[in-house]
Amino acid sequence: MLAYIIRRVFQSLLVLLVVGLVAFSLFRYVGDPIDSLLGQERTIADIDRVRESLGLNDPFVVQYYNFLANAVQGDFGISYRQSRPVAEIIAERAPATLELAAVSALFAIGLGIALGVFTAIRRRGIAANVIMSASLIGVSLPTFLIGILLIYVFSVELDWLPSFGRGQVTDLGWWTTGLLTASGREAIILPAITLGLYQMTLIMRLVRSEMLEVLRQDYIRFARARGLRERAINFRHALKNTLVPVITVTGLQLGAIIAFAIITETVFQWPGVGLLFINAIQFVDIPVMAAYLMLISVMFVGINLIVDLLYFAVDPRLRIEGRNT
């Protein structure tokens, strides 16, 4: 098992290297950085001097190595637009995005699994059918439209919840959180629902179909034949057996939640890295874009690693140790 983990970590590093290469290529080949640094009024001597000082005359491999070495230390260069270290800007913005992603993931997973189990167990019931039909909306409507609809209903018409921003934020030194204040909690509701709705319906439909599949299995029949209670059968025996595919999809979707926060953050003017990224694109702020790319890929890879380890926790058949047939 340890060997497996080491192998997976190694693979993850490989993926990050490749992403790093793409991010680096952005830096190097999407326009000449000299253009954006020196502007129109420049001399050949200036260009050579800056090229030399930035290491742009070094061979490609050396440049890539330097980029990686800096990135590992959290140094992604200076933002062209804000003239501040990119790492600092991202660290400032990350808590907002991560908090939003965490809340909407909790919403998606919790409600998704609960509704999935419910609709599977009562699959002929009216409520289950209504939920299933309604879930089509969640799957088919684009995120920005859901956000705008929610703002229209709950902010404009009903005036219950704020339509933009993060509300009052508490500074914990290294982290800023909106969850400790009433206005912060109110502010996160609409964006979290907007961001998590698609994932919620996806998880719900997946859990439902997996449950229906598992409930047909012999061991469920055998559990019934032993007179176990329905609750024990549904949750202890059936739900656990649906978890492996659910964990897979949920893991990928968590990455998607963080990545797609861009749209939600734009709709709700949420001060996170997604909004930062959109602004960076507008101003061709390449160091910020590259850093964002790296950050998202680190999260994707990290989540996938955790997902793989969760398989072991759930399914004993994958554990190699203690196999003694």
Next chain:
Amino acid sequence: MTTPVLSVRNLTVEIPTRAGLLKPVDGISYDIAAGEILGVVGESGAGKSMTGNAVIGLLDRPARIASGEIHVNGRRIDRLSRKELRRSRGKEIGMIFQDPLTSLNPLLTIGDQLTETISEHLDVSDGEAKARAIHALEEVGIPAARDRIDAYPHQFSGGMRQRVVIALALCAEPSLVIADEPTTALDVSVQAQITALLKRLCRERGMAVMLVTHDMGVIAETADRVAVMYAGRLAELGPVRDVITAPMHPYTDGLMQATPDASEGATRLRQIPGAMPRLGSLPPGCAFNPRCPYTQDRCCQDPPPTRDVTDGRAACWFPLTEHAAIPA
């Protein structure tokens, strides 16, 4: 006579379909006494498993018990509420399924599965439940049960898993066990072990066992009496020796002819011509009449007499012993 553990009277199971009402089990009656093994044989679709599922109350919808009565230990159980029925499952009636590879939940240890069943039915502490679980495993011949109780199903071989399944079915000490093809998925050598185990447990505990199988060999070795089913009806019921050596129903005779016998050497097996009719298109009269070599006019008109299960044997207008008397 003492009350039989299981008593089934005129049991009919119906499945409503668009094409009409199907009767996979049609008016069958039998008893099983304590310590007795009743073998139920027949082709696929003859209604063997459906009978077992009806007794334990696990018919898949839309199949349902249309008429008849099922008594277990003198108590009528086909009218029980879902909750009462659930309580009697496992505790009064145990069931063993065909495939030990799929009958056990792969994600729970066998100890978990045993103790949850024991705790559900018996009022015992967790420690006591675990002790009973270990005992149940020892009883079915799992070596080093104490160490293996925390093992997962995939860590056992097929034969061992079927032993675990038996331990699970029996851990709350039911008086009736329905074994639905318990050896079909196993190697021949393991089959013999499992049938011997079932037989031993049946004798030791005085359980009534309903052994559903299509394997005449298993029946001959294990069962005390045998019920032969055809197209949802009982064709013949009687002591194993009688039915095997002198079958009275032409269908049973056909089945016996189609069973290989090592002592006879390489003779060609005789097969019963044709196939069992679909439930939706049973012929009038005796369901076996299109395939029966002895069919007469009467067989195509009136359903055969279903005599009292305790003494009568074959549901046939012209049982074979009578044919034997008539020179061909």
